[in-house]
Amino acid sequence: MYTVKDVSKKLNLSEHTIRYYTDKDLIPSVKRNKNNVRLFDEESINWFIGIKCLKDCGMSIEDIKKYIDLCLEGDSTVEERFDIILKQKEIAERQLEEAKDRLIYLENKVKHYEDIMNGDIPDNTNPQKKGYYSEHVDVV
Template sequence: MGYSIGQIAHKTGLSTHTLRYYEKEGLLPFIRKNSAGLRVFSDNDLGWLGMIECLKETGMPLKGIKQYIDWFIEGDSTLSQRLDMFQKQKKRIEEQIALLQKHMERINYKISLYEEAVKKGSLDAAFAIPELNEKRKQFLTKTDKKIQ
């Protein structure tokens, strides 16, 4: 089955501009063109777009995605590089989730604080509540980022 660039834009939520840009950047090297020079996308291309979306939304830059595609094209001699890439990406996802969960605690504290503040009509009044003021301290003690 063949799809036009517009159909693929509709299916993926990407713009036709972005799809052409991805192709230009080497992220979609499998797309065929018909006799008139129009792109014809296959289900396989849609599959690649799914993989690109996955890697992009887990924080990989387009350059990194291109490297993966280049390795794929190179064939079985790059299997271990690709495995390594996916293992590193898994680790990155785990770190991202952990970071988001850490930040969620602070946001939850802020929500409690502001719920109370809205109720009382004053932020200072919310701080006066022992429980909230106690939890606040948790986020004030920041340790150094860089190791000396």
């Protein structure tokens, strides 16, 4: 069995987050000892991993709770759970494309600054300087 501190270290979640998730009834398999201390088993760890992933995709706590409740209802909710996961997959794919766009922007920015530092082009990225290159915002 794992304590809040153990789960925190194992999954890189704050102790506050672990307590919050259990208080929101997101971890159905949480146990309590005689001193009312939360204890978690491997099933609990699996719930935390799933919650963390869904949360990282931007899913709200309320929607995660709905998904967990559907899981607990059993096989009759497979299609509904599939639809939820499919929607989150689409969101994650969109986030990935946005991250790729940000990376391309930053790679271009690095190259631009390297050109400036190498003396290949003047510093046209500072709005205070004459010759500021404002027509191409994606460069600045």
